[in-house]
Amino acid sequence: MAAKKTPAKTSRKSSTFGEGGARLSLGGTLRRALRWFGWAVLGVSLLLVIWIAAYRWIDPPTTPYMRAEAARLGEVRQTWVPLDQIAPELARSVVAAEDANFCAHWGFDMAAIRAAIEAGGTRGASTLSQQVVKNAFLWHGRSWPRKALEALMTPVMEALWSKERILEVYLNIAEFDEGVFGAGAAAPWYFGVPASDLSRAQSAALAVVLPNPKARSAVRPTATLQRRAARVADGAETIRRDGRAACFED
Numbered sequence: 001m002a003a004k005k006t007p008a009k010t011s012r013k014s015s016t017f018g019e020g021g022a023r024l025s026l027g028g029t030l031r032r033a034l035r036w037f038g039w040a041v042l043g044v045s046l047l048l049v050i051w052i053a054a055y056r057w058i059d060p061p062t063t064p065y066m067r068a069e070a071a072r073l074g075e076v077r078q079t080w081v082p083l084d085q086i087a088p089e090l091a092r093s094v095v096a097a098e099d100a101n102f103c104a105h106w107g108f109d110m111a112a113i114r115a116a117i118e119a120g121g122t123r124g125a126s127t128l129s130q131q132v133v134k135n136a137f138l139w140h141g142r143s144w145p146r147k148a149l150e151a152l153m154t155p156v157m158e159a160l161w162s163k164e165r166i167l168e169v170y171l172n173i174a175e176f177d178e179g180v181f182g183a184g185a186a187a188p189w190y191f192g193v194p195a196s197d198l199s200r201a202q203s204a205a206l207a208v209v210l211p212n213p214k215a216r217s218a219v220r221p222t223a224t225l226q227r228r229a230a231r232v233a234d235g236a237e238t239i240r241r242d243g244r245a246a247c248f249e250d
Contacts, residue, residue, distance in 0.1 A: 048137075048153060048156075049156060049160075051137065052137070052153060052156055052157050052160055052161075053160050055136065055161075055169065056160055056161050056165060059080050059169075059172070060136050060169065060172075060173060063135055063136050063137075063173050064137075064138065064139050065135060065139070065140055065175075066078065066173070066181055068139075068140075069175075069178075069179055070179075073178070073179045075179070076179040076180070076181055077179060077180045077181065077185040077189065078172070078173075078180075078181040078182050078184065078185050079182065079184030079185050080172050080182065080184060081171075081172065081182065081183055081184035081194075081195045081196075082168065083164055083167060083168035083171070083248070085194075085195065085196050086168075086171055086183050086184075086195045086196065086198075087195060087196055087197065087198040087199075087203055088249060089198060089199065089200045089203040089204075089236065090171065090183055090195065090198050090202075090203035090206060090207070091167060091171065091245075091248060091249075092203075092236035092237075092239060092240055092245050092249075093200075093203040093204045093206070093207040093232050093233065093235075093236040094128075094167075094170070094171065094174075094203075094206075094207045094210065095128070095167070095236075095239060095244075095245065095248075096207070096232050096235035096236040096238070096239050097204075097207040097208060097210065097232045097235070098127075098128055098131070098207070098210060099127045099128040099129075100235065100239060100244060101127075101244070102127065102128050102129075102163065102167070102244075102247070102248075103163060103243075103244050103245065103246060103247035103248070104244070105127060105129075106155060106158050107127060107129040107130065107154040107155045107157070107158040108127060108129075108130070108154065108155075109125060109127050112125040112127075113125040127154075128166060128167065128170050129154050129157060129158055129166055130150055130154050131170060131174070132157065132166055132169050132170050132173075133149075133150050133153045133154050133157055134146070134150055135170075135173050135174065136169060136173060137149075137153060138150060138153075163247040163248050164247070164248045167248045171183045172184065174210060175210075175213045175214075176189070176190070176206055176209055176210070176213050176218070177189060177190070177209070177213050177214075177217070177218075178213065178214050180213075183195040183198075183206070186206055186218075187202075187206075190202070190205075190206065190217075190218045190219050191218075191219070200233055200236070201229070201233065202218070203233075203236070204229040204230070204232040204233040204236065205218040205219070205221060205225075205229050206218050207229070207232050207236075208221070208225050208228045208229045208232055209225075
């Protein structure tokens with residue numbers, strides 16, 4: 001009688017080893033992918049910090065939004081003007097209109113954010129610092145990726161720049177009319193004067209067009225805008241008196 005053969009066990013062991021090896025290989029690939037992803041995120045973050053830091057001293061030559069508008073319109077107007085050559089009335093008017101607590105916050109106005117939430121999102125809570133980040137480094141729109149980048153980059157900019165620099169950059173890249181960027185271009189465009197010679201009334205008129213420069217005019221304001229400009233002029237004087245303009249004025 002032929003001896004009964006014992007089933008070979010090597011095939012099951014080999015199969016088990018192969019499955020385990022595949023799992024180990026997959027785990028190693030995943031770890032390598034995560035490591036490369038981490039390095040990529042770190043590299044991009046470092047580049048953004050360097051970019052933000054560079055604009056502390058280098059005037060932004062253009063912005064993503066300016067390039068988009070130049071492509072759409074054919075050209076845009078902008079003349080860079082240092083903060084000390086911009087009428088202080090305009091600086092105060094813009095702060096009073098857009099971000100009265102500019103000197104007190106670190107990039108986010110928590111009181112304004114709470115008020116916006118309570119109002120059901122019908123009012124804005126974006127600070128000048130957030131607007132500089134959006135205008136100088138990012139694209140326009142309401143997408144979550146842009147808002148997330150804005151939230152991450154704003155405190156970095158606040159830590160690296162002075163308040164004077166934040167306001168200076170804002171006043172030079174904000175859109176005051178379609179294709180007209182910065183006080184250096186807006187003052188002669190609307191009033192035929194350099195930015196240093198803007199009056200109190202002219203400064204307030206420019207400030208109130210900022211939320212919607214394509215639909216508003218500083219020289220052809222509606223009755224509503226005229227009333228708004230009068231309130232902004234009063235607000236500018238108020239922040240001068242109570243010290244809320246101290247961080248950007250000597």
